[in-house]
Amino acid sequence: MEIGVDTFVEATPDVQTGKTISHAQRLREVVEEIVLADQVGLDVFGVGEHHRKEFADSATAVVLAAAAPMTKRIRLTSSVSVLSAADPVRLFQQFATLDGISNGRAEIIAGRGSMVDAFPLFGYDLNDYEELFEEKLELLLKLRDSEKVTWKGGHRPAFTNLGVYPRPVQNPLPVWLGSGGNPESVIRAGVLGLPLVLAIIGGSPLQFAPLVPLYKNAAARAGHDASKLKIAVHSLGFIAESTSLAVEKYFPPTQASFNYFGKERGWGQYSRSNFDASRSLEGALYVGDPETVANKIIHMSKHLGFTRFFLHLPIGTMPHEDVMKAIELLGTEVAPQVREEIARWEVAEGISR
Numbered sequence: 001m002e003i004g005v006d007t008f009v010e011a012t013p014d015v016q017t018g019k020t021i022s023h024a025q026r027l028r029e030v031v032e033e034i035v036l037a038d039q040v041g042l043d044v045f046g047v048g049e050h051h052r053k054e055f056a057d058s059a060t061a062v063v064l065a066a067a068a069p070m071t072k073r074i075r076l077t078s079s080v081s082v083l084s085a086a087d088p089v090r091l092f093q094q095f096a097t098l099d100g101i102s103n104g105r106a107e108i109i110a111g112r113g114s115m116v117d118a119f120p121l122f123g124y125d126l127n128d129y130e131e132l133f134e135e136k137l138e139l140l141l142k143l144r145d146s147e148k149v150t151w152k153g154g155h156r157p158a159f160t161n162l163g164v165y166p167r168p169v170q171n172p173l174p175v176w177l178g179s180g181g182n183p184e185s186v187i188r189a190g191v192l193g194l195p196l197v198l199a200i201i202g203g204s205p206l207q208f209a210p211l212v213p214l215y216k217n218a219a220a221r222a223g224h225d226a227s228k229l230k231i232a233v234h235s236l237g238f239i240a241e242s243t244s245l246a247v248e249k250y251f252p253p254t255q256a257s258f259n260y261f262g263k264e265r266g267w268g269q270y271s272r273s274n275f276d277a278s279r280s281l282e283g284a285l286y287v288g289d290p291e292t293v294a295n296k297i298i299h300m301s302k303h304l305g306f307t308r309f310f311l312h313l314p315i316g317t318m319p320h321e322d323v324m325k326a327i328e329l330l331g332t333e334v335a336p337q338v339r340e341e342i343a344r345w346e347v348a349e350g351i352s353r
Contacts, residue, residue: 001301001342002308003335005037005327006046006079006234009057012260014317015252021317023056027063029320033313034067036324038074040331046079046109046234046310051117061094068102076102079234079310080111080178080197084132085118087156088140089164096168104169109197110137111178128155137177141192144172176232179211186211190218195230198306204282205233205300212305227352232308233300236315237286239293239329240322246287251275253316254285260316286311290333297338302345309338 011026013019034045045067047060057063064076076098081091091108099106112133119126135153142149143164152158177189178197189196196215198208216226236254240246251272258270278285286293297309311330314323346352 001339002043002232003297003330003338004042004044004046004075004308004310005033005313005330006048006077006310007033007057007313008048008050008055009063010054010257010314010316011056012054012257012317015256026056027066029323030063031067031070032320033323033327034064034074034076035070036327037331038067038071040328042074042327042331042335044075044077044107044308044310046077048079049082049113049118050115051121052115061098064106065098065101068098068105071102071105073105075105075107077107077174077176078109080109080113082113082118083110083136083140084112084129085122085124086136088136088143092140092143092164092173093166096166096173099168099170099173100166106168106170107174107176108140109176109178110140111197114180114199124155131155137192140175144168144175176230178234181208181211183211183214186215187218190215190220190224190226190229191222193219193222193224193229195232197232197234197308197310198304199234200284201234201236201312202278202284205235205284206282206303209304230308231304231306232310233304233306234310234312235284235286236312237293238313238315238318238322239286239288239290239311239326239334241289241329243288243292246289247275247279249318249322250287250315253314253318257316290329291337293330294334294337294341297334298341298345301338301342 007030009026009030011021011023037045047063048057049060051058060078095106095108132155135155139151148161148163150160176195176197179185180199200208219226219229238246238250255270277283279287281296286296313326
């Protein structure tokens, strides 16, 4: 069981003061958070990709590379790379470079993202949404698997027998597929034999349970060893010394963030009752003291079968010291409990994954 953190490097107005942190300051803070995550024994840190003023994560590989020389063990991944609006050649080069700097700790989570800000910025038509992703994923995997590639597609200039450099330390460079729960994307990951990341930010995570056999069956039919494929979950949450303190600190920015972005998407107002329901054992938020959060990760892992868990920190703007404390508690208290219990349970159940 791998435990980690991911972030969108948010820079939104503080709900208490109304002040907005600069992108530069938030970027420096994220580097400190990655370094701490490594020091407290977490397995992975992910940085997302957006192209709007509320986020400072448009150059994901650069952020991760800034932390790479100051870390020793933690894996460094995008979360996600918006592949539909990217050039797969440049994306591969950036993460192969990160892989070299980190000596083999880079990963890519490829996805379509939950926002469409990258499409007009880079000149892509949303009508080509599906075609763009499928074509670019095919090219990215070709680049990963072969030093020299010949390519012809509908959305990028063709090239013949050209090398793409640098080559990564890892062979192959890990590429995961991110999904918000769309069955077609889950099946695609299985057919391609790619590890899968499920973004579960609302409702009951147990509603995602049917996707796991769908994914593994698709992989098996395509000739892959489904038992070796990894499944990760990305969910929102926060940890403090007590559950009451975690709730006190986390509810205001959660409500502000859900209402801000929900207005764009036509969602209803996010209330305290929504929040409390989501932080129950069967809900999507992982909020509380270390034992509460650990027990929920264990519960969901046993039901969903995931082998990696990302706690998304923070939501909106939260004090840097609170985020650092949450990372410390995740690494020193939550992760050991989860790893020990899952290992014990797998032995008792005869599970090998």
